[in-house]
Structure formats: structure tokens, C-alpha cells
Amino acid sequence: MLKTKVAILGAGFISDIHFESYHRFIPEAEVVAVYARDAAKAKAFAEKHNIPAWYDDIDAILSESGCEVVDICLPNFLHASVTLKAADAGKHIIIEKPLALTLEEADAMIAACKAAGVKLMYAEELCFAPKYERVRQMVKEGGVGDIYMLKQGEKHSGPHSAWFYDKKLSGGGVLMDMGCHAIAWFRWMLNNARAVSVYASMATVYHKDKTDCEDNSVVIVEFENGVIGVAENSWAKHGGMDDRCEVYGTGGVVYADLFMGNAAVSYSKNGYGYAMEKADTTIGWSFTIFEEVFNQGYPHELKHFIDCIQQNKEPLVTGEDGRAVLEIINAAYASAAEGRKIMLPFSPKVERPIDLWHHPQHIK
Ligand SMILES: NC(=O)c1ccc[n+]([C@@H]2O[C@H](COP(=O)([O-])OP(=O)(O)OC[C@H]3O[C@@H](n4cnc5c(N)ncnc54)[C@H](O)[C@@H]3O)[C@@H](O)[C@H]2O)c1
Incomplete structure (x- = not known):
């Protein structure tokens, strides 16, 4: 089976979920490397998931890991700069939400992926x-x-x-x-x-x-x-x-x-391991979730992108959707x-969307 090589950028909460999705549900993909800013975090993530390579340098993971796809799971302010680097390196990109901080960044990301001939999928699992x-x-x-x-x-x-x-x-x-x-x-x-x-x-x-x-x-x-x-x-x-x-x-x-x-729906006098995301107790009544990653659509979303790469199709959710x-x-x-x-259309010039709420003088 053709296995598309994926590098996960980020080693936090959503990276774990994406890894579980590839590992359990997408035999057509193989996670070949992980990046985290902190070397110890990258190494620990790679060891926990049996990923062959880890990096604490984005340029190095792009040039050395042999990945065809980068899966960007980094904080929002890094989305644009990392997408530009990945496009420049000829990698297909799936990027977590929100697409970017500004509409100018979004436009630059979409244009860079088009110019490089790489696919850009906006990862909206819903x-x-x-x-x-x-x-x-x-x-x-x-x-x-x-x-x-x-x-x-x-x-x-x-x-x-x-x-x-x-x-x-x-x-x-x-x-x-x-x-x-x-x-x-x-x-x-x-x-x-x-x-x-x-x-x-x-x-x-x-x-x-x-x-x-x-x-x-x-x-x-x-x-x-x-x-x-x-x-x-x-x-x-x-x-x-x-x-x-x-x-x-x-x-x-x-x-x-x-x-x-x-x-x-469960009741526990003593509590137990885990009920659902962001539940702070399992004592008393809980809503005990099962197959949390699957139910939210992450495997389906990532499998769709891998299929787009392998079959040369356009993703159903694109950079343009993220921009909208x-x-x-x-x-x-x-x-x-x-x-x-x-x-709408509305195209303010602000460093970040919330500035429009805090400093409404930017609204035209
Ligand atoms: N689709 C969803 O439902 C969903 C859920 C959670 C998060 N997300 C998105 O995924 C992205 C990551 O969120 P998360 O919850 O995994 O965050 P997180 O804090 O759990 O993990 C972030 C990762 O980025 C690294 N990082 C932090 N600051 C950095 C910096 N300055 N330079 C380089 N790396 C840095 C951290 O070390 C960590 O590996 C965000 O864009 C977030 O909006 C999406």
C-alpha cells in the first residue's frame, strides 16, 4: 500500500489527536517525524508514539525528514510563517484552525500554496x-x-x-x-x-x-x-x-x-480516570465519552486529505474556506x-482580529 509520509508540527494536545487518527484509522499514511520547539518535548512525543524522527528545527524537518505532507498543529501566530516555509519546501499542508491571524496572512498562504503547486486543506473536523x-x-x-x-x-x-x-x-x-x-x-x-x-x-x-x-x-x-x-x-x-x-x-x-x-451517562462515588475533554471531575454524574477522536471527525478529515494527495484531488475544505x-x-x-x-466583504487592517474589539478605531 502507498503510504504518504506525514510530519506533524507541534507536540501538544491536537498533535496527539492527529497522531491517534493516522495511527489507528489511516493505513495510507505514515507519520515519519515530529517537530516541537522544545527538543525534549519532540523526543518524548516521538518515543511515546514510535515515530522514527524528531526535530526542534522547522527548516530541518522540512528538508531532512522526507515528508510529503506537513500537518500544522502549532499555536495560531505561527500558522502563516510555517505554511509559507512548508509551501516553499514543496510540502502539501493541512493546517489546524484558525487559518491565520490576519486576512493578509491568509491571502499570502493561499497564494504561496498555489504558486508552489501544493495542496492546502483547512482542518475543520466538524x-x-x-x-x-x-x-x-x-x-x-x-x-x-x-x-x-x-x-x-x-x-x-x-x-x-x-x-x-x-x-x-x-x-x-x-x-x-x-x-x-x-x-x-x-x-x-x-x-x-x-x-x-x-x-x-x-x-x-x-x-x-x-x-x-x-x-x-x-x-x-x-x-x-x-x-x-x-x-x-x-x-x-x-x-x-x-x-x-x-x-x-x-x-x-x-x-x-x-x-x-x-x-x-454515569455516576461514580469515587471517580475514575477520564470522562471527556475538559471535564474537571469524574465524581458524581458524568458524561463518559467513548471514541472521542473518531466522534469528532478527525480521522475522517485527515483521511480525506491523504486521499486528496494520493488521488490528486482538491480538498473539500480549503484555505479559501479558512479565509472566509x-x-x-x-x-x-x-x-x-x-x-x-x-x-461583508470586510477587510480591516489589524494585527489580530480581537484588536477590532479592543481598538475599534481600526473599523472603517
Ligand atoms: N480542531 C480542533 O478542535 C482543535 C483543538 C485544539 C487545538 N486546535 C488548534 O491546534 C493548534 C495547536 O493547539 P494545541 O491545543 O495542540 O496547543 P498545545 O499548547 O497543546 O500545543 C502547542 C504545540 O506548539 C508548541 N509551541 C508553543 N509555542 C511555540 C512557539 N512559540 N514556537 C514553536 N512551537 C511552539 C508547543 O510546544 C506544543 O508542542 C492551534 O492552532 C489550535 O487552535 C484545534
Whole structure:
């Protein structure tokens, strides 16, 4: 079997999930190397997963590892610079969300991949999550009539690493981190319909001691076909990860819940190992998840990209989709600052999207 050689860049939370996906579910791929800034971390990740090579230098992993694909699992502020290097080295790229910090970076990434003739996939796993895919099929079969409203929300009690809370490294708070999922999923459900306006409200309600980023947000996106998408996102919600969608149509409705709705509802007096992502206790009632990585669609997403490389097909979710999501995120920060609907297209010049909320003088 042809095995596509993959290098994972990053050795943190999502890198583990991507590794598990390749290892357990994608025999057509082989992880040949891992990069982390810290050599000890790279070595430990390689040893834990039996990966033959590790690097603490991005240029070296690109030139020496023999990889055909780089899977970018690094903090947001590195997405653009690392994509440019990887494209220059002739590697196909799958990149974690959000695509970049700025629209200029996004444009440069897309252009560099086109110029180098390499594929760029925007890794939005909700487009591949099996339960959400079942919902999409039901809609395609006419099961809900004409969609008039979509809702999607992802909520937990806050990220696992400090960089998420630092806007210079993340570009913004929960909207950048998790609102991007909802927005990408709306576009996916609507065959990439154009968004025409964005309204948002947001605040820092829980993590005021560690960040000036928003940790709770609601965004309403209006699309050209009249559908509205409502994105609810929070880093202030206790009790573990919540990821759910609702589809409302003229002929029906569907609700899907990836975590609580896929869990074994359990009660434990003493507690046990692990219930689900971001659950801080297993004592008392828990939603005990199974096949967490599979249920969120990571193996399906990564398998799709490997198939695109092997069959020379365009990915179903592209850099352009990541850019469209980022534009809507920018508009949401501007809307929250000004208390009004922002019309698209919207192309502000800011170092990071959250600046539009903190310094609304950048909004034109
Ligand atoms: N699709 C999803 O649901 C999902 C979930 C989690 C994270 N992500 C995305 O994946 C990316 C990584 O997130 P994570 O949760 O794995 O983060 P993490 O903090 O767990 O891991 C980040 C990795 O990058 C390395 N790193 C940190 N700062 C660095 C620097 N200055 N230079 C070089 N390397 C550095 C760390 O050592 C670590 O290996 C982010 O873009 C995040 O938004 C996506």
C-alpha cells in the first residue's frame, strides 16, 4: 500500500489527536517525524508514539525528514510563517484552525500554496464528524425542507495551554478558538453560501484574571440565501466539552450533540480516570465519552486529505474556506465593539482580529 509520509508540527494536545487518527484509522499514511520547539518535548512525543524522527528545527524537518505532507498543529501566530516555509519546501499542508491571524496572512498562504503547486486543506473536523455528516445527509435528502436557521455551539471551561489566553499568540479568545468551528460548519451546510452580514455580542465573564480576550460570544451571521447562523461559544461553561448543532427548516428540525449525546451517562462515588475533554471531575454524574477522536471527525478529515494527495484531488475544505471564516470572525469583533451589524466583504487592517474589539478605531 502507498503510504504518504506525514510530519506533524507541534507536540501538544491536537498533535496527539492527529497522531491517534493516522495511527489507528489511516493505513495510507505514515507519520515519519515530529517537530516541537522544545527538543525534549519532540523526543518524548516521538518515543511515546514510535515515530522514527524528531526535530526542534522547522527548516530541518522540512528538508531532512522526507515528508510529503506537513500537518500544522502549532499555536495560531505561527500558522502563516510555517505554511509559507512548508509551501516553499514543496510540502502539501493541512493546517489546524484558525487559518491565520490576519486576512493578509491568509491571502499570502493561499497564494504561496498555489504558486508552489501544493495542496492546502483547512482542518475543520466538524465538516467530517460522523454525526454531523448524518445531519447533512438528512438535509440533502430533503428531511428538513428549506433551512432557515442553523445553530452551532462549542463550549467548555477554558483552554489547556497559556498561549490561547494571550492575544498576541492566539489573535483572540473563544471566538477565534471555537467560534471558527461554527462559522465553518454554517458555510459547509450551506454549500459555501456567501455571508452578507455579521452581528455579535461578547464579553470576558470568567477568565478576567488571566486574559483580556473574550471568553463568551454569540455571533449571528446572515447568508445571501436568507439563512441565519447563530454561533454560541464559551470558555466559561463548566462540566466538560459541549459541541452541538441544530438545523431548523420549513419541513423539520434536527438536533445533534457530539459529547453529552454520545456519552454513557454515569455516576461514580469515587471517580475514575477520564470522562471527556475538559471535564474537571469524574465524581458524581458524568458524561463518559467513548471514541472521542473518531466522534469528532478527525480521522475522517485527515483521511480525506491523504486521499486528496494520493488521488490528486482538491480538498473539500480549503484555505479559501479558512479565509472566509476569518473574515466573519473579524466582522464579529467589529460588531461587538460598535453594537451594529457589519456588512461583508470586510477587510480591516489589524494585527489580530480581537484588536477590532479592543481598538475599534481600526473599523472603517
Ligand atoms: N480542531 C480542533 O478542535 C482543535 C483543538 C485544539 C487545538 N486546535 C488548534 O491546534 C493548534 C495547536 O493547539 P494545541 O491545543 O495542540 O496547543 P498545545 O499548547 O497543546 O500545543 C502547542 C504545540 O506548539 C508548541 N509551541 C508553543 N509555542 C511555540 C512557539 N512559540 N514556537 C514553536 N512551537 C511552539 C508547543 O510546544 C506544543 O508542542 C492551534 O492552532 C489550535 O487552535 C484545534
